Amino acid sequence: MKTLNKNNVAASLFAAFLAFGAVSCQTDKLDPTPKTLFPQEVVFDTPARVLLQVNNMYAYVKVGNFLGGRYQIFGDIRANDFINRTSNGVTGVGVWNHTLTETSQNDVVNTWTAGYAAINQINVFLAGLDANAAKLGTTPFPANYVTTTAVQYRAEARLLRALTYYSLLQLYARPYIDGNGSKPGLPLRLQAETGMDNNDLARSSVAEVYAQILADLNFAEDNLPLTYTSAVLNVTRAHRNTAIALKTRVYLTMGKYDDVIREANKIVSPTAPFRATTGVPHALNPSVAAVFAPPQETTESILSFPFSAQNTPGTQNQLAFYYLPTTLGGGGEYNLNTAAGSLLANPAFRANDDRRINFVTTVGTTSYLRKYPSGTPYLDKAPVIRYAEVLLSLSEALFRTEGAGSVRALALLNAIPLRATPLTNPVTAPFQYAPFTSTQAAVDAVLFERRIEFLGEGIRNIDIMRLNAPIPGKGPVSAVNPSDVLYVWPIPSTELQTNRLMTRN
Numbered sequence: 001m002k003t004l005n006k007n008n009v010a011a012s013l014f015a016a017f018l019a020f021g022a023v024s025c026q027t028d029k030l031d032p033t034p035k036t037l038f039p040q041e042v043v044f045d046t047p048a049r050v051l052l053q054v055n056n057m058y059a060y061v062k063v064g065n066f067l068g069g070r071y072q073i074f075g076d077i078r079a080n081d082f083i084n085r086t087s088n089g090v091t092g093v094g095v096w097n098h099t100l101t102e103t104s105q106n107d108v109v110n111t112w113t114a115g116y117a118a119i120n121q122i123n124v125f126l127a128g129l130d131a132n133a134a135k136l137g138t139t140p141f142p143a144n145y146v147t148t149t150a151v152q153y154r155a156e157a158r159l160l161r162a163l164t165y166y167s168l169l170q171l172y173a174r175p176y177i178d179g180n181g182s183k184p185g186l187p188l189r190l191q192a193e194t195g196m197d198n199n200d201l202a203r204s205s206v207a208e209v210y211a212q213i214l215a216d217l218n219f220a221e222d223n224l225p226l227t228y229t230s231a232v233l234n235v236t237r238a239h240r241n242t243a244i245a246l247k248t249r250v251y252l253t254m255g256k257y258d259d260v261i262r263e264a265n266k267i268v269s270p271t272a273p274f275r276a277t278t279g280v281p282h283a284l285n286p287s288v289a290a291v292f293a294p295p296q297e298t299t300e301s302i303l304s305f306p307f308s309a310q311n312t313p314g315t316q317n318q319l320a321f322y323y324l325p326t327t328l329g330g331g332g333e334y335n336l337n338t339a340a341g342s343l344l345a346n347p348a349f350r351a352n353d354d355r356r357i358n359f360v361t362t363v364g365t366t367s368y369l370r371k372y373p374s375g376t377p378y379l380d381k382a383p384v385i386r387y388a389e390v391l392l393s394l395s396e397a398l399f400r401t402e403g404a405g406s407v408r409a410l411a412l413l414n415a416i417p418l419r420a421t422p423l424t425n426p427v428t429a430p431f432q433y434a435p436f437t438s439t440q441a442a443v444d445a446v447l448f449e450r451r452i453e454f455l456g457e458g459i460r461n462i463d464i465m466r467l468n469a470p471i472p473g474k475g476p477v478s479a480v481n482p483s484d485v486l487y488v489w490p491i492p493s494t495e496l497q498t499n500r501l502m503t504r505n
Helices: 006-014 047-061 070-077 093-097 105-131 149-172 206-223 231-236 240-254 257-264 288-292 319-323 354-359 387-402 407-420 439-453 460-466 493-498
Strands: 082-084 184-187 203-205 301-305 334-336 360-363 366-369 382-386
Touching (some): 070 082, 070 093, 070 105, 149 206, 149 460, 184 206, 240 257, 240 301, 382 387, 387 439, 439 460
Antiparallel strands (some): 184 203, 301 382, 360 366
């Protein structure tokens, strides 16, 4: 397996630790056996127990050390829009200043461990569905359970596995553009592991890992439900449009722009106002501030991971803790950079932009991000993908394939700043881009809008690395060029010690 982590193995053996939606029951307090933990032989005995395992897979992916907070934070603080304030090794200073090593526990080791723990938990669940197929076709399961509910759960599992592998690739492997996917990727673990027998596994190529990601997402698209019965489920559980949206991100990262267009067209109408006409009716919310106001469940949010007072991201993992100043209930770990080259120093980030008005706050002379408004116990949903990203990905792909004169690409791009700069008093017309005279200028405008729109959501590192561009410097930290060994994270020492076929970055 990934590392010698007994807790992960135990979790795989029991395969039923509860995530969100745990069951409470009256029991004899002298009974030493927890009633929320079931041995492997019975976890597929009832529909309720199978659903607990589905919830459990989401819980593994949204753990605070991974997509519940820190992963998004790492994706932003690598670049130049944030300044570290505390020099705290626990809260990403090594990520910020590019001093990571194979033994960096709080980032290199923990992110890898969390990702592969989630992958194995998913694989254990998928293997359990196969092994218990006969049981799922008998009482107490409904008559159509095997062909409907179980298939949906399998699709959710494969989408979560795809998301996890994609996320790990962005940190621990070279960009697809570097060698057309030929560089070493990740160990592609697709079978359930409940022991240490299969630790040794060589790295698949970047292209091979992407091929598996797309196979999982294609299966998910074909077998996920179109919608759920509530707004919260449409945001926090995978549905068909979730798979399609994630495919647009994957193909954009690979530089396969025709594929981005094909996938995005499934959920983006031909003309403005752009919206999804099937499945969950995704559209830009009229107010970008409302997208991040509790409960963060507008139709713009395609997938986010939820938390509650009983299920928090965990200490020093929370988005608001990192970005909010202490005066607003945060930890003030990072403030917004205002030096030359930063987003705030760019005059194109206009003063009347709602994203600046609502998401930037100043304490004294120091600016902070307040996109995540909740203080203790920090219950903001952790964003994964929004409809705004799909629109901008489609815009970029159209500009790159059709050129600067693409009318639809320009309309898609302008939907974002038009939403963010409504009429003001005295009347100021909403901002929009004029037609471009060069493709590069058009693409640069899309990249700039992405930088504004997704500030603090973990997209910046993806956009830099997919283009094999330098990671900008900031303050005392120098830029990192694509040829530098620091451009991708090192493989953690825990994997190198337990996997004899693993190679270093």
